[in-house]
Amino acid sequence: LRCDGQAATGMRSLLASQSAGLQYLTRLSRYEILEWPEVERHLEQERFEPVSDSLSGPRREAAELGSLRLVARHKEPGETALPTLRSRIVLSRFPASEPGRGAGIVRGPWQYELFGTSVGPERFSAAESVAAYYGRCAQENRFLQEDRQMGLDRIFSYHLAGQHLACAIGLFCWNVRLALGASLH
Numbered sequence: 001l002r003c004d005g006q007a008a009t010g011m012r013s014l015l016a017s018q019s020a021g022l023q024y025l026t027r028l029s030r031y032e033i034l035e036w037p038e039v040e041r042h043l044e045q046e047r048f049e050p051v052s053d054s055l056s057g058p059r060r061e062a063a064e065l066g067s068l069r070l071v072a073r074h075k076e077p078g079e080t081a082l083p084t085l086r087s088r089i090v091l092s093r094f095p096a097s098e099p100g101r102g103a104g105i106v107r108g109p110w111q112y113e114l115f116g117t118s119v120g121p122e123r124f125s126a127a128e129s130v131a132a133y134y135g136r137c138a139q140e141n142r143f144l145q146e147d148r149q150m151g152l153d154r155i156f157s158y159h160l161a162g163q164h165l166a167c168a169i170g171l172f173c174w175n176v177r178l179a180l181g182a183s184l185h
Contacts, residue, residue, distance in 0.1 A: 001025070002136045011072045011085055018085065018118060025133055028114040030070065031105045033089065039065060043091070051092065051127045054134045058094035060113075062126035065089035070116070087116040090126045146174050 001017055001024045017024045033039055048061035072083045093110040104113035117129055124132060147153035150173065156166030 023118045025117040028116045049127045051130045058098040060092045060094045062092045062130045064126045065091050090115040090129045092130045
């Protein structure tokens, strides 16, 4: 599951993914992690590796921060303690001179972004994890294009199943139009 940073804000969706056995990859907004003394010491020794270029943003580098325990910021009604999640943390950086690019925090000459994942480094290196996260951009742009051309960004039903059905029909029509256009071309 590749999800944007909003999913990690409250951690509930990540905890739900974990309990369902679903692997996740998300951007994190927990930049206070970079101020932890053990993380600062680790970064002094860590080697950054280049991330394959997505051709849609700055050239990034990535480094492994390891597995850290994240604590939810708020309790939900009925919770006696703040939920925690152990997550592998990956850090990316790119020159801060790239104006208005990406999310994150600027420190010195670099802009840093944090990512959390349940996928181990033996399956995806730090650089591969960042590349996988940004691989979702093309898909989101396609959804935006479908929404604009097919009018799929509006409410068709106030029931989840009805809304899913309307979107599935719209996406089916979109795909048929693409296939017919390709055969005509």
